[in-house]
Amino acid sequence: MTDANCPMDRAAVIDRYFLEHRAKLIDLAAFLDRVDRSGDGTVDDFRITAFRKAIEELLESGPGRARRVQEAFSDHSTEPIEQAPMKGALGAFNPNDQA
Amino acid sequence: MYIDPHVHMVSRTTDDYERMALAGCVAITEPAFWAGYDRSSAQGFFDYFRTLTDYEPRRAQQYGIAHHTWLCINPKEAEDLGLAREVLEIIPDFLEKPNVLGIGEIGLNKNSRNELRIFEEHVDLAKRHDQMILIHTPHLEDKLKGTKLILDALENAEVDPGRVLVDHVEEHTVELVLDRGFWAGMTLYPDTKCTPQRAADIFEIYGQERIWINSAGDWGPSDPLAVPKCQQELRARGHFEEMIRKVSYDNPLGFLSQSGKFRTSVE
Numbered sequence: 571m572t573d574a575n576c577p578m579d580r581a582a583v584i585d586r587y588f589l590e591h592r593a594k595l596i597d598l599a600a601f602l603d604r605v606d607r608s609g610d611g612t613v614d615d616f617r618i619t620a621f622r623k624a625i626e627e628l629l630e631s632g633p634g635r636a637r638r639v640q641e642a643f644s645d646h647s648t649e650p651i652e653q654a655p656m657k658g659a660l661g662a663f664n665p666n667d668q669a
Numbered sequence: 670m671y672i673d674p675h676v677h678m679v680s681r682t683t684d685d686y687e688r689m690a691l692a693g694c695v696a697i698t699e700p701a702f703w704a705g706y707d708r709s710s711a712q713g714f715f716d717y718f719r720t721l722t723d724y725e726p727r728r729a730q731q732y733g734i735a736h737h738t739w740l741c742i743n744p745k746e747a748e749d750l751g752l753a754r755e756v757l758e759i760i761p762d763f764l765e766k767p768n769v770l771g772i773g774e775i776g777l778n779k780n781s782r783n784e785l786r787i788f789e790e791h792v793d794l795a796k797r798h799d800q801m802i803l804i805h806t807p808h809l810e811d812k813l814k815g816t817k818l819i820l821d822a823l824e825n826a827e828v829d830p831g832r833v834l835v836d837h838v839e840e841h842t843v844e845l846v847l848d849r850g851f852w853a854g855m856t857l858y859p860d861t862k863c864t865p866q867r868a869a870d871i872f873e874i875y876g877q878e879r880i881w882i883n884s885a886g887d888w889g890p891s892d893p894l895a896v897p898k899c900q901q902e903l904r905a906r907g908h909f910e911e912m913i914r915k916v917s918y919d920n921p922l923g924f925l926s927q928s929g930k931f932r933t934s935v936e
């Protein structure tokens with residue numbers, strides 16, 4: 571059995587999820603404000619650059635936004651790197667890491 | 670009723686077994702993983718494999734949960750080729766244990782050459798011993814590239830995709846995995862992988878064939894009750910019980926039963 575779409579109607583989806591995601595949107599705005607207010611005020615971090623690019627995807631119409639946001643944060647190179655520089659991940663690809 | 674096909678119980682308390690049993694968990698599989706620190710010798714892995722094949726199944730059994738495991742050295746410890754190969758040598762001694770389903774969770778972490786080399790050696794080991802495979806795909810920005818490298822390596826090794834589960838898929842990797850005939854797992858994490866809501870979205874968009882959900886509960890931010898919470902999300906959206914059972918029970922049962930060792934009861 572395949573449910574190709576969300577079985578809820580549009581109004582039910584909005585009723586159920588709106589407040590939660592409204593809060594997340596304000597969190598995003600407050601986070602960007604916090605970044606601006608910190609340090610000397612200049613923002614030059616590859617993660618924030620990727621973040622802003624990902625936000626642009628939210629304003630695109632049509633499906634696939636979540637996928638495109640994921641791709642905006644991703645490393646799109648294809649060859650293995652010489653050696654792992656660390657164990658963790660930072661959440662956004664740093665273009666300056668490109669060997 | 671549900672199966673959690675990826676959970677690291679060595680990092681959880683016995684209370685979690687009880688809560689999982691109360692929520693309807695009947696069986697789990699526990700892949701070998703990184704302990705949060707690098708082990709200093711193959712002996713450390715030997716003891717870990719004994720825990721996974723002896724102590725942990727007994728702890729689970731007390732709560733009526735059938736415990737299974739997958740063995741490997743994880744990609745986070747694969748930069749040291751010497752150590753990795755020593756560990757690869759001791760794995761065959763454990764493959765006949767009754768709760769060992771195969772090799773896992775193997776894969777890539779930072780997509781380095783040595784990680785890829787050790788990944789390929791694990792795949793070769795699995796092939797030689799006719800073992801199933803559970804794959805870990807990298808985190809965050811490394812996931813897309815790592816997933817592609819892993820799928821290419823599996824195809825080069827001519828592994829039967831129906832006996833390989835590629836785990837931690839998200840919106841940008843799920844289609845790659847399913848289109849090439851592999852099984853896909855979604856991990857439900859609070860911050861870094863799928864939430865129950867996004868997993869439900871992925872089921873709606875990509876269907877419910879060859880795909881499952883797991884908690885990947887471990888020592889980091891994670892939730893051993895994530896699978897029943899996703900069941901709840903699907904129910905709240907109005908999905909049929911048949912569909913909910915398929916993704917949280919029938920699909921893992923179907924895939925894991927290929928091992929010939931998977932049980933859903935401790936009898």
Ligand SMILES: [Zn+2]
Nearest residue numbers: 700702774885
């Ligand atoms: Zn894991």
